[in-house]
Amino acid sequence: MSQKINHKQWSLQQKSKLRWVRGTHFGEIYNVVVAHKPDKGGHLPTKLTHFSFLFTHHCPHLKGKKDRVFMQIGLLGGGGLFTMSSSEESYSYPDESDLELGLGLSLGGGKTKTKTKHLVAAGGGGSWDHYARILTAKDFAGVVSDKTSSSSSSSSSSSSITKVNTSGTKRTAESPCSPPGRSAIRFSYGSSQVVGWPPVRTYRMISMSNQVKSPVTEQLFSIDDKCKSKNADTPNPNHGSCKNNNISKENGFAKTSLFVKVNIDGVAIGRKVDLNAHTCYEALSRALDDMFMPSASVGGRGSNMEKQSSVAGKRQPVRFHDGSSDFVLTYEDKDGDWMLVGDVPWEIFLSSVRRLRIMRTTDAKGLAPGSQERNRRRPVTPL
């Protein structure tokens, strides 16, 4: 299903339970595809709270940092594939039968407290991925006239977040201006992707983060080894759900936060992760997976992987803590050296880490010669 966008303010009224879809006109819209990821059984969830739109770096408002823009629109009843494409291209999606399509699918509106995390646009010329994944310049290459972006638009298993931002910056030098009358682009992709949002002063964030764990906490509260008891479906084990048990609360309050910045290669805006919210590398790794590659962690790991791969048919979700990924998790320690995460005991890591960086495997070669070998034997550590 596709629809042309007329570069005007539009709103899409629904037939049945679709509530309200709104938007403003953006730069030029390319290859905007919104999809949702299926659950374990391969079904799309029956409720979506928001859709998001992806805008390419062609929009001159988008500097390097802002090359991915998502906009929330109202609830669209039913998981679906809703695509809009520019007049220049249209895309076909081979496995549409597996997806519930489009608008008008019935769905009670009603309360939904769980937002679908990280809805992203997916798709590209001919490559339809059932999993939401973060798009790259490759996906838009066919549409975008920027020669500096990657040329291939088809998916490949090594697809990842490529240099969207750099091409974005170059773009702005080439064709920096949007035609008159364009509206502002709005940003909405998890709050931390947006500069200055939510409006909490840096001073406050810095003050709240605690670099030194109080020794009292060890005495007063027992800290479970969450790694063992963790449910694979819970991405953030220590961020218990609202009504959660006292244990998670106690743990949550005994430790104050240890926020460190995490940057992934190819994306200018970093995010922050609270290291004290995790008790081992695996938890951290999972959280980072969710943060940067949201599709990758759906449905658990290990044996489910094969099932997912076969359902997807095409590309493997990108992950960075098994051997097959393009990314490596590294950190900068107190002395300013970049090390591979996972080599030292967790507590020592916590006391020396300053920030994290998800590096491309190719760039990470220099880090620790023997580590590739070593890490393959240890499934929980990142490669």
Place this chain on the structure above:
Amino acid sequence: MAYSFPEEVLEHVFSFLSLARDRNAVSLVCKSWYEIERWCRHRIFVGNCYAVSPEIVIRRFPELRAVEMKGKPHFADFNLVPEGWGAYAYPWIAAMAEAYPFLEEIKLKRMVVTDESLELISKSYKNFKVLVLTSCEGFTTDGLASIAANCRHLRELDLRESEVEDLSGHWLSHFPDSCTSLVSLNMSCLGSEVSFSSLERLVARSPNLRTLRLNRAVPLEKLANLVRHAPQLVELGTGAYSSEIRSDTFSSLADAFSACKQLKALSGFWDVVPSYLPAVYSVCSGITSLNLSYAAIPSSDLVKLISQCQNLQRLWVLDYIEDSGLEALAASCKDLQELRVFPSDPFGAEPNVSLTEQGLVSVSEGCPKLESVLYFCRQMSNAALIAIARNRPNFIRFRLCIIEPQAADYLTLEPLDAGFGAIVENCKELRRLSMSGLLTDRVFKYIGTHAKKLEMLSIAFAGESDLGLHHVLSGCDSLRKLEIRDCPFGDKAVLANAAKLDTMRSLWMSSCSVSFGACKLLAQKMPRLNVEVIDERGPPDSRPESCVVERVYVYRTVASRQRLDMPDFVWTLDEDSSMRYS
């Protein structure tokens, strides 16, 4: 009439006028009143340091003793103003050092203050008494050392929320033994440890000390000693509030607090160990202001503390308080006037605590004097906002931040227009409003129609068209400050309401749709406005005029439009009608 009164008499009459507004009115009556008034004005407030120049101020008011000034626009707090934009204090300090040798007070907010400035202050004003630096930056603890060492009559040194480069804690030891005049010391933003014995001695020899806000590095075990030296304290900010659980530490602390009969405000509470909270119970009944916004404590402990504070008027807290805690607050603190709930995990995708719109509804129901709110949450509904508005028509400040941008009413999935509309309609005295969530042009129509007393409005990710901005600019009679980010507002609304901008302090628009051409037009049309195009992509005239600018900051000014400290990413209109950059 005016001639029949000697000047001294008029001066005496004017001395009863403290509000700038009144003095400004008086100075407009006639030339002689203007002259008399300007010679006896001792205190000024400059809301935008670029609205006027030091020379103009000095020329008009030769006898100032207290200067209060603000620099960067509010959105600078959230990193929306690039580094190096301006707001340097030094030119002001230097000019005033010559002109006002008897200056006593300097209060700056969001300005760049250097060590040189601090040193100049400490050496130029013989009677210097009060230095308050709110959200300032650019100085180190060396600058503080100069102040400590040289200001013999220092009464207030308040560094609230400033970014100080902390070279060492040694600065505190520069207070000479002869300095006994300290009334207020706020060093809570500093990181490094000061010499505790210096601190203790300083506190002990300052009988007038009313406000003491320590930094995190002051350990809990030492707090009791300090407090014992200053039982007359009215405001106390603790350091880290954690320690091994020891009964002697606890009882010592509890004793020290119980001697503080005048304590009204508590803050600090980093790294709280809840077991130590009962140490302050003895003072809770007198507490009117409680800042627990750095304290990660579970709701149950928060409630135990708060329910002791029956006279609480102001509460700053983290969202760990949860809906249940807010309900308890509503039940026990009937005098509550201000509530701020900060997010403990603002960047997390999932809620980590059970704090919803319901907490705010409870407080609005239970606290009849509530007038000022800052609330971060993850879901909101029109129904809740309407209920809140009906419960509390006496709101003066209402700032709601729904963490996810453009979040709709989670029950009906509609925009939150109706909810915020109810707020402005019911709360007729509303002076400040910050909105969030999914909002269309309709909410701005409500605001323009009803928010007649609104002075400051903050908008993000809202609206659909220029009409929204037009409603606000044409309807809000009292509007002084408008700050907008990421909204589809553009040329039409701004140009159509150019005259309005002359009546306001400032307009900030970033990531909107204002074109460079419109900025030029506006600057040409309105000679008393400075239209700053803040754009890091290079000169705007290298792009077509229709190109939108990254940010535009418009403010009225009587100073030159080409300020000398403009960085290379700021453009303003030059005399020959072209945008020039320095």
